[in-house]
Amino acid sequence: ETVIGEVLKDLPANNQSHNGPKCRSEVVIVTKLGYIQGPDLIQATRLEGEGKLWPEVVKFHPSAWHCMHPDFVRHEVAMSTQRLGTTPDIVLLHNPEFFFSEGHIAGSQRAQETEDVFYNRIETAFEALEELVDEGKLGSYGVSTNPEGCRWSCTGQRNTLEATSLPRLHTAAAQAAKRRGRAASNFTVLQLPLNLLELEAATSRVRNNDGETALATAQRLGLDVMANRPLNAIPPPGFHTGDWSRSNSFVKLREERPRAPSLALLQQLCAEGASDAGARTSLSETALRLPLSLPGVSVVLSG
Numbered sequence: 001e002t003v004i005g006e007v008l009k010d011l012p013a014n015n016q017s018h019n020g021p022k023c024r025s026e027v028v029i030v031t032k033l034g035y036i037q038g039p040d041l042i043q044a045t046r047l048e049g050e051g052k053l054w055p056e057v058v059k060f061h062p063s064a065w066h067c068m069h070p071d072f073v074r075h076e077v078a079m080s081t082q083r084l085g086t087t088p089d090i091v092l093l094h095n096p097e098f099f100f101s102e103g104h105i106a107g108s109q110r111a112q113e114t115e116d117v118f119y120n121r122i123e124t125a126f127e128a129l130e131e132l133v134d135e136g137k138l139g140s141y142g143v144s145t146n147p148e149g150c151r152w153s154c155t156g157q158r159n160t161l162e163a164t165s166l167p168r169l170h171t172a173a174a175q176a177a178k179r180r181g182r183a184a185s186n187f188t189v190l191q192l193p194l195n196l197l198e199l200e201a202a203t204s205r206v207r208n209n210d211g212e213t214a215l216a217t218a219q220r221l222g223l224d225v226m227a228n229r230p231l232n233a234i235p236p237p238g239f240h241t242g243d244w245s246r247s248n249s250f251v252k253l254r255e256e257r258p259r260a261p262s263l264a265l266l267q268q269l270c271a272e273g274a275s276d277a278g279a280r281t282s283l284s285e286t287a288l289r290l291p292l293s294l295p296g297v298s299v300v301l302s303g
Helices: 002-008 039-049 070-084 096-101 112-134 166-179 214-220 261-273 283-292
Strands: 030-033 035-037 058-061 064-066 090-094 140-144 187-193 224-228 297-300
Touching (some): 039 064, 058 096, 070 112, 090 187, 096 112, 112 140, 140 224
Parallel strands (some): 030 090, 140 187, 187 224
């Protein structure tokens, strides 16, 4: 954010010349909040020792915590604005489902009361974001999450105990807006994982969403979709690259030499299925193009 702020400060507020540089009003700035890690975790640890830590912090990992309490939401938006030197256009609540990772789940099923607490916290966070919109401190907001329909959760496990419900998120936003006297909420954006090996958001029908896919539900609810991790995929069971030294579960969808047979086959299948059979594109280019070609996807993050 600090680096982006340095670039933004040189842009004019409005376009002064047809051939001039882009102005601030032509740039859409999206940032996230929720995680507490790195220098922020050091500060949070100090605040905890002083008895001043934000309420409802979820300590899902020794090196990373999470929070979506209104006090924390306001703090994070203020800090982002300071680093950017301008008001963010969109703020995303990042992986709120980490709530379920701190001993809130017992056994193999989520208790209804646990879900209710989760969505109550979501609604309270959304109300804080609605207030910030009213105050002119951001344009709109959204959620970066792995909703029902995605194969994997935010922790890289099967997405059964941590999956979020898009209809319930939308209802929480509507209730938050209603308390602010609004007929409609400012909940406008959904970010989710989508890549060549994780297409479930576009293909898997969700029973709780009237049999729709996650992308179809997002479209029906009027949400713009941003696809993340297009080049960094969690493979399905049985997919191997032969790189036994890999220290994590992600597969990088890009050109490497030597290329793993599984990735070469994936590229060949994509080329055969392309509308322009004569076109030759790299694996990474194909990986970026495919999510953007899906209905409802507005932005693909290059990473």
